[in-house]
Amino acid sequence: MGTEAVLRAAVAQARRVVVKVGSSSLTGPGGGTIDEARLVALVGHLAAVRARGGEAVLVSSGAIAAGLGPLGLATRPRDLATQQAAASVGQGALVAAYARAFAHHHLTVGQVLLTADDVTRRTHYTNARRTLTRLLDLGIVPIVNENDTVATHEIRFGDNDRLAALVSHLVGADALVLLTDVDALYDGPPSRAGSSRISAVLRPEDLAGVEIGGTGSSVGSGGMATKVESAGIAGAAGIPTVLSRLADAGHALAGEDVGTVFAPQARSRASRQLWIAHATTPRGRLVVDEGAVTALTKRRTSLLPAGIVEVQGTFTGGDPVDVCAPDGRAIARGLVNYSSGELPHMLGRSTHELARDLGAAYEREVIHRDDLVLL
Numbered sequence: 001m002g003t004e005a006v007l008r009a010a011v012a013q014a015r016r017v018v019v020k021v022g023s024s025s026l027t028g029p030g031g032g033t034i035d036e037a038r039l040v041a042l043v044g045h046l047a048a049v050r051a052r053g054g055e056a057v058l059v060s061s062g063a064i065a066a067g068l069g070p071l072g073l074a075t076r077p078r079d080l081a082t083q084q085a086a087a088s089v090g091q092g093a094l095v096a097a098y099a100r101a102f103a104h105h106h107l108t109v110g111q112v113l114l115t116a117d118d119v120t121r122r123t124h125y126t127n128a129r130r131t132l133t134r135l136l137d138l139g140i141v142p143i144v145n146e147n148d149t150v151a152t153h154e155i156r157f158g159d160n161d162r163l164a165a166l167v168s169h170l171v172g173a174d175a176l177v178l179l180t181d182v183d184a185l186y187d188g189p190p191s192r193a194g195s196s197r198i199s200a201v202l203r204p205e206d207l208a209g210v211e212i213g214g215t216g217s218s219v220g221s222g223g224m225a226t227k228v229e230s231a232g233i234a235g236a237a238g239i240p241t242v243l244s245r246l247a248d249a250g251h252a253l254a255g256e257d258v259g260t261v262f263a264p265q266a267r268s269r270a271s272r273q274l275w276i277a278h279a280t281t282p283r284g285r286l287v288v289d290e291g292a293v294t295a296l297t298k299r300r301t302s303l304l305p306a307g308i309v310e311v312q313g314t315f316t317g318g319d320p321v322d323v324c325a326p327d328g329r330a331i332a333r334g335l336v337n338y339s340s341g342e343l344p345h346m347l348g349r350s351t352h353e354l355a356r357d358l359g360a361a362y363e364r365e366v367i368h369r370d371d372l373v374l375l
């Protein structure tokens with residue numbers, strides 16, 4: 001069996017699978033309503049996974065699109081507040097439609113709304129993981145979406161592709177399936193004559209020269225770029241991804257030759273570190289000296305106050321920040337233990353000195369090595 005066939009078989013046999021469906025393939029022409037027939041067909045495929053003894057987590061976009069009609073809007077609003085209002089109206093309708101469709105298969109759904117914080121901050125991701133795992137143990141189909149109504153610009157994924165990859169980490173999925181409105185990854189814009197389907201991405205070089213563009217619809221948001229990124233995030237934790245159009249979902253889940261399959265990378269990094277690298281938007285920058293660059297990159301140490309020369313941005317303890325070399329290049333990203341107000345008083349000083357002058361609480365490293373990922 002070739003590598004591609006092995007991967008497709010792994011998807012077909014996945015015990016736990018995360019399936020993500022995009023707004024563009026769930027909505028009818030114009031994008032203002034959810035196409036119930038497509039939703040029902042998708043639910044049928046997920047029920048089939050359950051019927052063969054598997055478990056499924058559905059990550060569904062479409063809240064904003066589902067809210068357009070009831071709000072009398074013709075197109076997806078551009079401003080965040082109206083998008084959030086649309087999501088608030090649409091999310092309930094969307095999950096109600098899923099609950100009805102799953103009930104025909106005697107399956108119950110549970111809604112899980114997540115923000116980027118929920119999959120990056122230690123306490124939150126542990127909670128999210130526990131809830132999702134418990135739902136699966138109870139035989140429920142979790143339906144995940146971004147918590148659009150509270151997410152702000154800074155912390156928002158916007159698309160659900162990367163969120164789906166992070167959810168696949170959270171639940172320890174065996175496969176990730178991304179369903180969209182295009183049948184596969186193409187080597188150029190799918191609308192351009194001469195572009196051809198890529199059936200498998202087995203190594204990063206397979207993406208060299210591929211023109212990966214933005215969304216082709218009025219309701220989708222990440223386009224192909226966030227899907228390829230999502231496959232990379234899942235792959236880094238050893239999880240294979242299949243991308244296909246919604247109409248081919250059954251074939252994709254059965255391991256047939258549709259869409260594009262992405263091989264996981266050979267070396268998987270700790271998934272927590274991946275969340276930090278891929279899920280977070282840095283709230284500030286810590287510029288460090290050359291000694292700290294070497295310590296972090298060569299010796300993989302924690303970041304201590306002594307090596308920091310400048311603090312940029314406004315952040316609180318627990319926020320993601322970039323660590324930059326003296327030339328401004330971001331070399332790492334991590335979750336910082338102190339706020340941007342506290343740090344300037346600590347720069348260049350040893351932890352011993354800080355503990356003596358400011359108290360034991362200041363003995364902690366600025367970013368612990370477990371919370372730091374090299375970029």
Ligand SMILES: Nc1ncnc2c1ncn2[C@@H]1O[C@H](COP(=O)(O)OP(=O)(O)O)[C@@H](O)[C@H]1O
Nearest residue numbers: 022023024180186213215216220221222223224
């Ligand atoms: N190289 C490519 N191959 C396939 N599709 C691409 C490519 N570059 C850009 N796209 C566009 O990405 C779109 C899918 O992304 P998007 O609209 O965000 O969907 P979704 O709502 O499912 O997340 C396709 O409809 C297509 O127009």
Ligand SMILES: N[C@@H](CCC(=O)OP(=O)(O)O)C(=O)O
Nearest residue numbers: 022023062063064160221222
């Ligand atoms: N959380 C948003 C998802 C936004 C979106 O368009 O995502 P996608 O279609 O996956 O690119 C919603 O439910 O409308």
